[in-house]
Structures are given as structure tokens and as C-alpha cells.
Amino acid sequence: MSDIAVQDLNVWFDKNHALKNVNITVGGNQITAIIGPSGCGKSTFIRCINRMNDLIAGCKVEGKVIVDGKDIYDKDVDVVDIRKSIGMVFQKPNPFPKSIFENIAYAPRIHGVTDEDGNVHKASKQELAELVEWSLKRAALWDEVKDRLDKSAYNLSGGQQQRLCIARALAIKPEIILFDEPCSALDPIATAKIEDLLIDLKNDYTVLIVTHNMQQAGRVADKTAYFYLGDLIEYGETKQIFENPKQELTEQYITGRMG
Amino acid sequence: MNRRSKEALFFNIFRGCALFVVIVLVVILGYILINGVGKLSIDLFTQNPAPNSHGAMVAGGILSPIVGTLMLMAIVLIIAVPAGVFGAVFLVEYGGNNRISRAWWMIVNNLAGVPSIVWGLVGVGLLVYYLNFGLSLLAAGVTLSFVILPLIMVATKEAIEAIPPSIREASVALGATKWQTVRHHILPYSASGILTGIILSLSRAAGETAPILLTGVAVNAAIPSSLSDSVQALPYYIYLMTQTSDRSAAIPMAYAAALVLIGVIVLLNLGAIILRNRYRQKYRW
Numbered sequence: 001m002s003d004i005a006v007q008d009l010n011v012w013f014d015k016n017h018a019l020k021n022v023n024i025t026v027g028g029n030q031i032t033a034i035i036g037p038s039g040c041g042k043s044t045f046i047r048c049i050n051r052m053n054d055l056i057a058g059c060k061v062e063g064k065v066i067v068d069g070k071d072i073y074d075k076d077v078d079v080v081d082i083r084k085s086i087g088m089v090f091q092k093p094n095p096f097p098k099s100i101f102e103n104i105a106y107a108p109r110i111h112g113v114t115d116e117d118g119n120v121h122k123a124s125k126q127e128l129a130e131l132v133e134w135s136l137k138r139a140a141l142w143d144e145v146k147d148r149l150d151k152s153a154y155n156l157s158g159g160q161q162q163r164l165c166i167a168r169a170l171a172i173k174p175e176i177i178l179f180d181e182p183c184s185a186l187d188p189i190a191t192a193k194i195e196d197l198l199i200d201l202k203n204d205y206t207v208l209i210v211t212h213n214m215q216q217a218g219r220v221a222d223k224t225a226y227f228y229l230g231d232l233i234e235y236g237e238t239k240q241i242f243e244n245p246k247q248e249l250t251e252q253y254i255t256g257r258m259g
Numbered sequence: 260m261n262r263r264s265k266e267a268l269f270f271n272i273f274r275g276c277a278l279f280v281v282i283v284l285v286v287i288l289g290y291i292l293i294n295g296v297g298k299l300s301i302d303l304f305t306q307n308p309a310p311n312s313h314g315a316m317v318a319g320g321i322l323s324p325i326v327g328t329l330m331l332m333a334i335v336l337i338i339a340v341p342a343g344v345f346g347a348v349f350l351v352e353y354g355g356n357n358r359i360s361r362a363w364w365m366i367v368n369n370l371a372g373v374p375s376i377v378w379g380l381v382g383v384g385l386l387v388y389y390l391n392f393g394l395s396l397l398a399a400g401v402t403l404s405f406v407i408l409p410l411i412m413v414a415t416k417e418a419i420e421a422i423p424p425s426i427r428e429a430s431v432a433l434g435a436t437k438w439q440t441v442r443h444h445i446l447p448y449s450a451s452g453i454l455t456g457i458i459l460s461l462s463r464a465a466g467e468t469a470p471i472l473l474t475g476v477a478v479n480a481a482i483p484s485s486l487s488d489s490v491q492a493l494p495y496y497i498y499l500m501t502q503t504s505d506r507s508a509a510i511p512m513a514y515a516a517a518l519v520l521i522g523v524i525v526l527l528n529l530g531a532i533i534l535r536n537r538y539r540q541k542y543r544w
């Protein structure tokens with residue numbers, strides 16, 4: 001699975017220098033947690049990986065993000081292709097005001113589906129239905145919604161909407177998947193399900209997760225990166241970050257003396 | 260004054276205002292209805308205006324003004340709606356939030372406030388004489404399109420901007436192109452707002468007199484058989500009736516025409532409500 005090498009990444013929102021010279025290599029088939037106090041640039045960082053910051057007026061990105069040996073900020077890169085292979089789950093659930101089914105079927109409808117030989121073809125009804133079921137099952141939502149797939153996604157609870165968004169991201173069969181605090185609106189049961197899902201996902205994907213929940217990072221992440229005021233302060237094995245941080249700032253945050 | 264009586268005071272002030280609005284509306288509509296209803300007949304809808312024995316155009320019906328108004332609205336629908344909606348979509352979605360697009364919107368907003376007689380003047384100078392349209396259905400229709408183009412653009416912009424940005428992000432993050440995002444999400448979700456804007460603008464166009472007065476209407480115009488013919492229209496007909504010397508015959512005709520014009524507008528608004536509700540039900544958030 002794809003490694004992501006971030007080199008000298010700088011991001012500005014107008015004058016606000018939100019990420020400062022970030023260098024980090026995120027490995028495939030593992031989960032990387034991004035932690036740090038509110039406003040330190042966690043969301044900004046993961047949004048650089050699928051170029052979502054391109055949408056924001058006044059946002060300037062410098063540096064390289066190399067995925068599979070290719071800098072996605074290169075001029076000749078088609079940004080739509082990048083996003084097709086990277087799934088993203090946002091901090092706040094953002095389903096489309098359509099049915100549950102249509103939410104998940106949307107991406108396969110516009111992109112088609114890929115068969116075993118790597119050929120893309122238009123998704124048949126049957127394939128869409130299977131894909132929707134597969135995605136919902138993986139996002140631990142299937143049992144709750146299987147009888148009302150044609151109902152509006154807006155009738156779901158906040159936590160269900162978030163799992164729907166996870167299912168929607170899975171349906172594009174991405175190689176990298178970015179989670180921005182996916183569990184902040186979830187109860188402990190749903191959270192546990194999502195954590196199982198994350199661990200399951202890392203067999204096939206490169207997973208990045210932003211979280212405010214230290215225990216969660218400890219439970220699921222192989223590696224953890226700590227950001228503070230736009231700087232990457234420390235990055236290493238999760239166990240080492242939590243038990244034996246090298247940086248003073250990291251230790252203060254982990255032990256709750258700051259944040 | 261304590262909190263409770265303050266609350267009651269303001270509540271009653273608001274209630275008074277609401278009542279005032281309703282009363283004014285009822286009085287105006289009632290007045291037109293009472294004065295115009297006597298003239299409603301089959302002949303009114305099937306005959307063109309005709310001269311009476313003194314040569315004033317107060318006899319006959321109002322067929323040609325009704326058809327003329329509908330034709331003008333058809334032209335407006337064909338020109339102003341696509342231009343306005345897609346122009347606004349382009350400016351919002353592709354223009355970005357930079358100085359140039361802000362300048363564009365400032366111009367559009369100002370154009371929306373330009374008095375309609377000024378548009379009439381532009382129409383007569385630019386279309387009728389410079390582009391040689393002549394006093395015609397086309398010149399009048401295009402001038403009316405000018406009047407409501409900025410209104411449609413503003414309505415479209417507001418409808419698009421009411422969609423939460425997070426929904427746009429969701430689409431883009433799934434690898435949808437800009438056009439796919441617009442086509443599959445932005446337009447459908449804003450359709451109810453856009454449709455409302457379109458239909459309100461259309462009713463505005465139906466009632467405008469000044470822009471067509473200078474560009475295409477004529478007292479004795481029949482139903483146009485081509486775009487270069489002159490045209491009759493309901494608001495112009497009402498205006499004519501108030502200018503005629505034969506008042507006793509003309510005024511009831513004016514009220515009858517006003518009643519029909521209001522009827523056309525009410526029908527349009529009903530259409531707007533039905534369409535809007537259909538889209539609201541489909542895309543609810």
C-alpha cells in the first residue's frame with residue numbers, strides 16, 4: 001500500500017502560517033494518528049494529502065506530498081485522480097441530501113467500477129447494490145439501515161451519518177483513507193466498531209486518523225505524530241510517543257498539562 | 260415597564276403591522292376585483308381590442324395583450340433564465356472569491372437596482388435603433404430580459420451559497436470534477452431557490468411597462484406573427500386605458516386587464532410553489 005512522503009510542507013491561510021516545514025513519512029498498511037491541541041493544523045495537514053485545501057480561497061501550499069513516488073502537487077497531476085484513490089471522512093458528518101443508497105452509490109456511479117483485470121466499466125445496478133451493502137457492512141451501519149436505504153440520509157442520527165460518510169468513502173475503494181476525528185459524535189459502542197474497522201482497514205489501506213482522544217490513538221495507531229502550533233513536534237511509534245516522549249512539548253500534551 | 264408587558268407591547272406592534280399589510284392587500288385586490296369582474300366574459304379572452312364608435316380602442320377584448328404578454332415572457336424565459344442561472348453558476352463556482360468576481364457581483368447587484376425606464380432607454384438606443392431590431396417583440400423581449408437578468412443571477416447566487424460548503428467538499432473529496440459537483444449536487448440542491456427566483460422575476464417581467472413602452476408595443480398591434488412585429492401587452496394596455504378620453508368605457512377594461520394580469524402572476528407563483536415543494540421534498544436538509 002501507498003507510502004506518503006511529505007517534504008517541507010508549508011501552508012498559509014492568507015497571513016496565517018498554519019503548517020511549518022512539515023517532514024514526515026507515513027507508511028502503508030499501518031494506522032498513523034495525528035494528535036495535538038485544537039487549531040494546531042491537524043485538519044490542515046490531512047487535507048493536504050488529498051488536496052482539499054485547493055478549494056479554500058487564500059490558502060497557499062508549498063512543498064511536496066509524494067504518494068507512490070509521485071508528487072501530487074506536481075503541475076501535471078490530475079487532482080481528480082488523486083482524490084479518487086484517497087477517501088476522506090470529515091470532522092463533521094456531511095452526507096448528501098439524498099437517500100442512504102444514493103450517498104454511497106454516488107462515487108461508483110460517476111467513476112464506474114474496476115474489475116479484476118483493472119478495467120473500469122459502468123457500474124450495473126447489481127454491482128451498485130453489492131457495493132452499497134459491502135460498504136455499509138464495513139462501516140458497521142448495515143444492520144441499522146438495511147430496511148430504509150431509500151430514505152433520506154438526513155433522517156439518520158449524527159453518529160449514523162458519520163458512519164454513512166465512512167461507508168461512502170470506502171465505496172471508492174481508495175488506497176489511502178483519511179479520518180478527521182471520525183468518532184467525535186459517536187457513542188462508545190459505535191466508536192468501538194469504528195476502531196475495529198480502522199484496524200481491519202489497515203490490511204488494505206494506508207490510514208491516517210486525526211483524534212483528540214489519546215486512548216483511541218493508543219488503541220489503534222501504529223505510529224503517532226504530535227503537532228503543535230503548525231509544527232510537527234514529534235513522530236514515532238505510538239507506544240514510544242505515549243510512554244517515552246522525547247520532546248518536552250509532547251510530554252506536556254500527553255500528560256494533560258497542556259491542551 | 261416589566262419584561263412581560265414589554266413583550267406584550269412588541270407582540271401587539273408586530274401584530275398591528277401584519278394586520279396592516281393584510282388589510283392593504285385585501286383592499287387593493289378587492290378593489291380591482293369589484294371594478295374588473297363585471298367585464299370578465301368569453302369575449303374578453305377571445306377578441307382583440309377594437310375601436311368603439313368614437314375611435315377609442317376601448318371595445319373588444321384583450322386577447323392580443325394576453326398573448327403578447329405570454330410571448331414576451333417566453334422570450335424572457337429563453338434568454339434571461341439560462342443566461343442568468345448559468346452566468347451566476349459560472350461566477351460563483353469558477354470565478355472564485357477574488358477581486359474580479361467580487362467586482363462582477365457588485366455590477367450585477369447595481370444592475371438589479373437600475374430603474375426599468377433606464378433599461379427601456381438602453382433597449383431603444385441599443386436594440387431598436389443601433390442593432391436595427393425596430394419596435395418589435397424581440398426588442399421588447401430582450402429589454403425585459405435585461406431587467407430581470409440581474410435578479411435571476413442574484414437569486415441563483417443566494418440559492419447556491421445557501422448550500423453548506425461541507426456538501427461541496429464531500430463531493431470533491433470523492434473525486435467528482437467541478438462540473439460533476441455542480442451538475443449532481445449544487446444545481447439540484449439549489450433548484451428550489453433558483454426556481455423561486457426565476458418565477459418571481461418572471462412575474463416582475465410580466466408587469467413591467469416602461470421597458471416595453473419604448474421598445475416594442477403599439478396601440479393597435481395584433482398578435483405578432485414574427486419577432487419583428489410590434490406587440491400588445493397587458494401592462495401597456497392598462498396604461499393605455501387610463502390615458503383614453505372615453506373614461507367610462509376604458510376604466511372597467513383597465514380593471515379587467517389588471518385582474519387578468521394578476522391572475523397570470525398568481526398562476527406563475529402557484530407553479531413556483533409546486534415546483535419548489537417537489538424539489539424540497541426530494542432534497543431536504
Ligand SMILES: Nc1ncnc2c1ncn2[C@@H]1O[C@H](COP(=O)(O)OP(=O)(O)OP(=O)(O)O)[C@@H](O)[C@H]1O
Nearest residue numbers: 013016018037038039040041042043044045056091
Ligand atoms: N478555511 C480556513 N481559512 C482560514 N484559516 C483556516 C482555515 N482552516 C483552518 N485555518 C487555520 O489554520 C489553523 C489550523 O487549523 P486546523 O483546522 O488545521 O486545526 P485542527 O488542528 O484541525 O484543530 P481542531 O482540533 O480544532 O479541529 C488554525 O489557525 C485555523 O484558524
Ligand SMILES: [Mg+2]
Nearest residue numbers: 042043044091
Ligand atoms: Mg480539525
